[in-house]
Amino acid sequence: MDLIGGLLISLGVFLVLLAGIGLLRFPDVYIRSSATTKAGGLGIALVLAGTAFAMGTTEAAVKMGIAIVLQFIGAPVSGHVIGRAAYRAGAPLWDKTVVDELQGFVERPHERPHEPPVR
Protein backbone atom coordinates (compact mmCIF):
# COMPACT_ATOMS: atom_id res chain seq x y z
CA MET A 1 0.00 0.00 0.00
CA ASP A 2 2.63 2.51 1.05
CA LEU A 3 4.82 1.65 -1.91
CA ILE A 4 2.02 2.21 -4.45
CA GLY A 5 1.00 5.41 -2.66
CA GLY A 6 4.56 6.69 -2.62
CA LEU A 7 5.04 5.95 -6.32
CA LEU A 8 1.77 7.67 -7.30
CA ILE A 9 2.55 10.70 -5.14
CA SER A 10 6.11 11.03 -6.53
CA LEU A 11 4.90 10.81 -10.13
CA GLY A 12 2.07 13.28 -9.45
CA VAL A 13 4.31 15.84 -7.74
CA PHE A 14 6.82 15.51 -10.59
CA LEU A 15 4.05 16.22 -13.13
CA VAL A 16 2.95 19.33 -11.20
CA LEU A 17 6.56 20.58 -11.21
CA LEU A 18 6.78 19.93 -14.97
CA ALA A 19 3.56 21.90 -15.42
CA GLY A 20 5.10 24.81 -13.49
CA ILE A 21 8.25 24.80 -15.64
CA GLY A 22 6.17 24.51 -18.82
CA LEU A 23 4.00 27.41 -17.69
CA LEU A 24 7.10 29.60 -17.53
CA ARG A 25 8.76 28.36 -20.72
CA PHE A 26 6.01 28.00 -23.31
CA PRO A 27 5.48 30.92 -25.70
CA ASP A 28 1.70 31.57 -25.93
CA VAL A 29 -1.41 31.21 -23.83
CA TYR A 30 -2.90 28.31 -25.86
CA ILE A 31 0.25 26.19 -25.65
CA ARG A 32 0.54 26.92 -21.93
CA SER A 33 -3.09 25.96 -21.42
CA SER A 34 -3.07 22.78 -23.50
CA ALA A 35 0.29 21.53 -22.29
CA THR A 36 0.62 22.55 -18.68
CA THR A 37 -2.67 22.77 -16.85
CA LYS A 38 -3.70 19.28 -17.94
CA ALA A 39 -0.36 17.83 -16.91
CA GLY A 40 -0.89 19.58 -13.58
CA GLY A 41 -4.45 18.25 -13.31
CA LEU A 42 -3.34 14.69 -14.00
CA GLY A 43 -0.50 15.17 -11.51
CA ILE A 44 -2.94 16.24 -8.80
CA ALA A 45 -5.22 13.29 -9.60
CA LEU A 46 -2.21 10.99 -9.10
CA VAL A 47 -1.29 12.70 -5.81
CA LEU A 48 -4.87 12.29 -4.54
CA ALA A 49 -4.95 8.62 -5.61
CA GLY A 50 -1.61 8.09 -3.86
CA THR A 51 -2.97 9.76 -0.71
CA ALA A 52 -5.97 7.42 -0.73
CA PHE A 53 -3.65 4.41 -1.06
CA ALA A 54 -1.36 5.62 1.71
CA MET A 55 -4.24 6.37 4.08
CA GLY A 56 -5.79 2.99 3.30
CA THR A 57 -9.23 3.84 4.76
CA THR A 58 -12.55 3.51 2.93
CA GLU A 59 -13.40 7.11 3.81
CA ALA A 60 -10.23 8.37 2.17
CA ALA A 61 -10.78 6.18 -0.91
CA VAL A 62 -14.35 7.45 -1.42
CA LYS A 63 -13.52 11.13 -0.85
CA MET A 64 -10.41 11.07 -3.03
CA GLY A 65 -12.37 9.17 -5.68
CA ILE A 66 -14.98 11.94 -5.80
CA ALA A 67 -12.26 14.61 -5.88
CA ILE A 68 -10.51 12.84 -8.79
CA VAL A 69 -13.75 12.55 -10.77
CA LEU A 70 -14.43 16.27 -10.13
CA GLN A 71 -10.89 17.01 -11.29
CA PHE A 72 -11.36 15.03 -14.50
CA ILE A 73 -14.66 16.78 -15.24
CA GLY A 74 -13.41 20.23 -14.30
CA ALA A 75 -9.95 20.33 -15.91
CA PRO A 76 -11.02 20.07 -19.59
CA VAL A 77 -13.95 22.43 -19.10
CA SER A 78 -11.78 25.13 -17.56
CA GLY A 79 -9.11 24.59 -20.24
CA HIS A 80 -11.73 25.04 -22.96
CA VAL A 81 -13.31 28.08 -21.30
CA ILE A 82 -9.98 29.89 -20.85
CA GLY A 83 -8.74 29.01 -24.37
CA ARG A 84 -11.99 30.10 -25.98
CA ALA A 85 -12.17 33.33 -24.00
CA ALA A 86 -8.50 34.10 -24.71
CA TYR A 87 -9.04 33.63 -28.46
CA ARG A 88 -12.11 35.85 -28.45
CA ALA A 89 -10.26 38.48 -26.44
CA GLY A 90 -7.54 38.46 -29.12
CA ALA A 91 -4.64 36.83 -27.28
CA PRO A 92 -1.85 36.48 -29.89
CA LEU A 93 -0.77 33.12 -31.33
CA TRP A 94 2.90 32.10 -31.30
CA ASP A 95 4.89 33.17 -34.45
CA LYS A 96 5.49 29.56 -35.46
CA THR A 97 1.79 28.65 -35.51
CA VAL A 98 1.33 27.21 -39.02
CA VAL A 99 -2.45 27.17 -39.59
CA ASP A 100 -5.31 29.09 -37.99
CA GLU A 101 -8.59 27.80 -39.38
CA LEU A 102 -10.56 29.45 -36.58
CA GLN A 103 -9.72 32.85 -38.02
CA GLY A 104 -12.86 34.53 -39.30
CA PHE A 105 -15.22 32.19 -37.43
CA VAL A 106 -15.38 34.44 -34.38
CA GLU A 107 -14.84 38.17 -34.14
CA ARG A 108 -11.63 39.33 -32.54
CA PRO A 109 -10.67 42.83 -31.44
CA HIS A 110 -7.75 42.93 -33.87
CA GLU A 111 -7.30 40.70 -36.88
CA ARG A 112 -4.24 38.49 -37.49
CA PRO A 113 -2.54 39.35 -34.20
CA HIS A 114 0.33 36.90 -34.81
CA GLU A 115 1.63 39.13 -37.58
CA PRO A 116 3.37 42.37 -36.66
CA PRO A 117 0.84 45.21 -36.50
CA VAL A 118 0.76 47.52 -39.51
CA ARG A 119 1.88 50.99 -38.60
Add this chain to the structure above:
Amino acid sequence: MNHVIGPVRRLPHIVWALLVFLWALAMSNVRVAWEILTPGFSMTPAIIRVPTATRGGWETTLLANMITMTPGTLSLEVDEDTHDLYVHTLYYTSREAFLADIARLERTLLKATR
Protein backbone atom coordinates in the same frame (compact mmCIF):
# COMPACT_ATOMS: atom_id res chain seq x y z
CA MET B 1 -36.04 -1.96 -20.69
CA ASN B 2 -34.02 -0.65 -23.59
CA HIS B 3 -32.39 2.09 -21.58
CA VAL B 4 -31.11 -0.55 -19.14
CA ILE B 5 -29.98 -3.15 -21.67
CA GLY B 6 -28.26 -0.62 -23.95
CA PRO B 7 -25.52 0.52 -21.57
CA VAL B 8 -24.91 -3.03 -20.33
CA ARG B 9 -24.53 -4.33 -23.89
CA ARG B 10 -22.12 -1.48 -24.63
CA LEU B 11 -20.09 -2.04 -21.46
CA PRO B 12 -17.08 -3.62 -23.26
CA HIS B 13 -17.00 -0.67 -25.66
CA ILE B 14 -17.21 1.80 -22.78
CA VAL B 15 -14.31 0.12 -20.98
CA TRP B 16 -12.33 -0.01 -24.22
CA ALA B 17 -12.97 3.72 -24.88
CA LEU B 18 -11.77 4.48 -21.35
CA LEU B 19 -8.58 2.43 -21.89
CA VAL B 20 -7.87 4.06 -25.27
CA PHE B 21 -8.38 7.46 -23.66
CA LEU B 22 -6.07 6.69 -20.72
CA TRP B 23 -3.39 5.40 -23.10
CA ALA B 24 -3.64 8.59 -25.22
CA LEU B 25 -3.44 10.60 -22.00
CA ALA B 26 -0.25 8.83 -20.87
CA MET B 27 1.49 9.03 -24.25
CA SER B 28 0.75 12.71 -24.83
CA ASN B 29 1.85 13.48 -21.27
CA VAL B 30 5.21 11.83 -21.94
CA ARG B 31 5.55 13.81 -25.18
CA VAL B 32 4.77 17.14 -23.52
CA ALA B 33 7.03 16.30 -20.57
CA TRP B 34 9.87 15.70 -23.05
CA GLU B 35 9.11 19.04 -24.71
CA ILE B 36 9.27 20.84 -21.35
CA LEU B 37 12.51 19.22 -20.20
CA THR B 38 14.58 19.53 -23.39
CA PRO B 39 15.85 22.97 -24.42
CA GLY B 40 14.35 24.57 -27.52
CA PHE B 41 10.92 23.90 -29.01
CA SER B 42 10.09 21.35 -31.71
CA MET B 43 6.43 22.34 -31.84
CA THR B 44 4.41 23.29 -34.91
CA PRO B 45 1.13 24.50 -33.40
CA ALA B 46 -1.99 24.93 -35.52
CA ILE B 47 -5.73 25.48 -35.14
CA ILE B 48 -7.64 22.96 -37.27
CA ARG B 49 -11.34 22.65 -38.06
CA VAL B 50 -12.28 19.04 -37.31
CA PRO B 51 -15.52 17.68 -38.81
CA THR B 52 -17.15 15.17 -36.45
CA ALA B 53 -19.91 12.60 -36.76
CA THR B 54 -21.21 13.40 -33.27
CA ARG B 55 -24.85 14.35 -32.85
CA GLY B 56 -24.38 17.26 -30.48
CA GLY B 57 -25.23 17.32 -26.78
CA TRP B 58 -23.51 14.57 -24.82
CA GLU B 59 -21.46 13.14 -27.67
CA THR B 60 -19.91 16.40 -28.84
CA THR B 61 -19.27 17.47 -25.25
CA LEU B 62 -17.55 14.17 -24.42
CA LEU B 63 -15.40 14.26 -27.56
CA ALA B 64 -14.40 17.89 -26.95
CA ASN B 65 -13.53 17.08 -23.34
CA MET B 66 -11.47 14.02 -24.31
CA ILE B 67 -9.57 16.13 -26.85
CA THR B 68 -8.96 18.88 -24.31
CA MET B 69 -7.95 16.47 -21.55
CA THR B 70 -5.03 15.04 -23.54
CA PRO B 71 -2.10 17.45 -23.24
CA GLY B 72 -1.08 18.95 -26.57
CA THR B 73 -4.57 19.33 -27.96
CA LEU B 74 -7.17 21.88 -26.89
CA SER B 75 -10.66 22.30 -28.33
CA LEU B 76 -11.17 26.05 -28.62
CA GLU B 77 -14.56 26.46 -30.26
CA VAL B 78 -17.59 24.42 -31.32
CA ASP B 79 -19.69 25.08 -34.41
CA GLU B 80 -23.12 24.43 -32.92
CA ASP B 81 -24.82 23.86 -36.30
CA THR B 82 -22.48 21.26 -37.80
CA HIS B 83 -20.92 20.01 -34.52
CA ASP B 84 -17.45 20.69 -35.94
CA LEU B 85 -14.68 21.37 -33.45
CA TYR B 86 -11.84 23.87 -33.73
CA VAL B 87 -8.85 22.16 -32.16
CA HIS B 88 -5.51 23.71 -31.22
CA THR B 89 -2.74 21.12 -31.57
CA LEU B 90 0.96 21.32 -30.75
CA TYR B 91 2.30 18.83 -33.27
CA TYR B 92 0.74 19.52 -36.64
CA THR B 93 2.21 17.56 -39.55
CA SER B 94 -0.62 17.31 -42.05
CA ARG B 95 -4.38 17.75 -42.01
CA GLU B 96 -4.99 14.10 -42.93
CA ALA B 97 -2.79 12.71 -40.15
CA PHE B 98 -4.37 14.96 -37.52
CA LEU B 99 -7.95 14.25 -38.64
CA ALA B 100 -7.17 10.50 -38.61
CA ASP B 101 -5.91 10.80 -35.02
CA ILE B 102 -9.10 12.50 -33.87
CA ALA B 103 -11.26 10.10 -35.93
CA ARG B 104 -9.71 7.10 -34.14
CA LEU B 105 -10.63 8.61 -30.76
CA GLU B 106 -14.09 9.49 -32.06
CA ARG B 107 -14.84 5.98 -33.37
CA THR B 108 -14.09 4.33 -30.03
CA LEU B 109 -16.20 6.97 -28.27
CA LEU B 110 -19.18 6.56 -30.60
CA LYS B 111 -19.14 2.79 -30.17
CA ALA B 112 -19.42 3.39 -26.43
CA THR B 113 -22.28 5.89 -26.64
CA ARG B 114 -24.44 4.20 -29.29
Add this chain to the structure above:
Amino acid sequence: MNLIDLGLAVLALSFALGIIRAVRGPSVGDRAIAADLCLYAIVGAIALLTLRTTYDEFLDVILIATLLGFLATIALGALVGRRDS
Protein backbone atom coordinates in the same frame (compact mmCIF):
# COMPACT_ATOMS: atom_id res chain seq x y z
CA MET C 1 13.84 14.36 4.92
CA ASN C 2 11.22 11.88 3.84
CA LEU C 3 9.11 11.62 0.72
CA ILE C 4 6.27 13.81 2.03
CA ASP C 5 8.59 16.69 2.95
CA LEU C 6 10.28 16.46 -0.44
CA GLY C 7 6.89 16.44 -2.16
CA LEU C 8 5.80 19.54 -0.20
CA ALA C 9 9.01 21.35 -1.20
CA VAL C 10 8.52 20.51 -4.89
CA LEU C 11 4.87 21.65 -4.72
CA ALA C 12 6.02 24.92 -3.13
CA LEU C 13 8.44 25.39 -6.03
CA SER C 14 5.64 24.79 -8.58
CA PHE C 15 3.50 27.29 -6.68
CA ALA C 16 6.31 29.86 -6.95
CA LEU C 17 6.62 29.21 -10.71
CA GLY C 18 2.86 29.74 -11.05
CA ILE C 19 3.09 33.03 -9.12
CA ILE C 20 5.88 34.24 -11.43
CA ARG C 21 3.68 33.57 -14.49
CA ALA C 22 0.70 35.24 -12.77
CA VAL C 23 2.77 38.37 -12.13
CA ARG C 24 4.32 38.45 -15.61
CA GLY C 25 1.05 37.87 -17.44
CA PRO C 26 0.93 39.13 -20.17
CA SER C 27 -2.76 38.35 -20.78
CA VAL C 28 -5.55 37.70 -18.29
CA GLY C 29 -5.76 34.17 -19.70
CA ASP C 30 -2.17 33.49 -18.65
CA ARG C 31 -2.98 34.68 -15.14
CA ALA C 32 -6.06 32.43 -15.02
CA ILE C 33 -3.96 29.42 -16.02
CA ALA C 34 -1.31 30.34 -13.46
CA ALA C 35 -3.97 30.64 -10.76
CA ASP C 36 -5.21 27.18 -11.79
CA LEU C 37 -1.75 25.70 -11.34
CA CYS C 38 -1.33 27.43 -7.96
CA LEU C 39 -4.61 25.85 -6.84
CA TYR C 40 -3.37 22.42 -7.96
CA ALA C 41 -0.22 22.94 -5.90
CA ILE C 42 -2.30 23.91 -2.86
CA VAL C 43 -4.64 20.90 -3.20
CA GLY C 44 -1.61 18.61 -3.53
CA ALA C 45 -0.02 20.22 -0.48
CA ILE C 46 -3.21 19.69 1.57
CA ALA C 47 -3.26 16.03 0.49
CA LEU C 48 0.35 15.58 1.62
CA LEU C 49 -0.39 17.42 4.89
CA THR C 50 -3.28 15.00 5.48
CA LEU C 51 -0.78 12.15 5.28
CA ARG C 52 1.69 13.95 7.49
CA THR C 53 -0.69 14.98 10.27
CA THR C 54 -3.20 12.09 9.75
CA TYR C 55 -6.09 14.53 10.35
CA ASP C 56 -8.93 13.04 8.29
CA GLU C 57 -10.75 16.40 8.29
CA PHE C 58 -8.36 17.70 5.62
CA LEU C 59 -9.92 15.28 3.11
CA ASP C 60 -13.11 17.38 3.13
CA VAL C 61 -11.00 20.49 2.52
CA ILE C 62 -9.59 18.83 -0.62
CA LEU C 63 -13.08 17.99 -1.88
CA ILE C 64 -14.32 21.55 -1.41
CA ALA C 65 -11.14 23.09 -2.85
CA THR C 66 -11.47 20.95 -6.01
CA LEU C 67 -15.11 21.97 -6.46
CA LEU C 68 -14.45 25.66 -5.78
CA GLY C 69 -11.42 25.66 -8.07
CA PHE C 70 -13.60 24.46 -10.94
CA LEU C 71 -16.19 27.20 -10.33
CA ALA C 72 -13.48 29.85 -9.88
CA THR C 73 -11.88 28.95 -13.22
CA ILE C 74 -15.21 29.25 -15.04
CA ALA C 75 -15.69 32.67 -13.43
CA LEU C 76 -12.17 33.66 -14.49
CA GLY C 77 -12.99 32.51 -18.02
CA ALA C 78 -15.95 34.89 -18.10
CA LEU C 79 -13.64 37.66 -16.90
CA VAL C 80 -11.06 36.88 -19.59
CA GLY C 81 -13.79 37.01 -22.23
CA ARG C 82 -15.12 40.34 -21.10
CA ARG C 83 -11.89 42.28 -20.74
CA ASP C 84 -9.47 42.99 -23.53
CA SER C 85 -6.35 40.99 -22.78
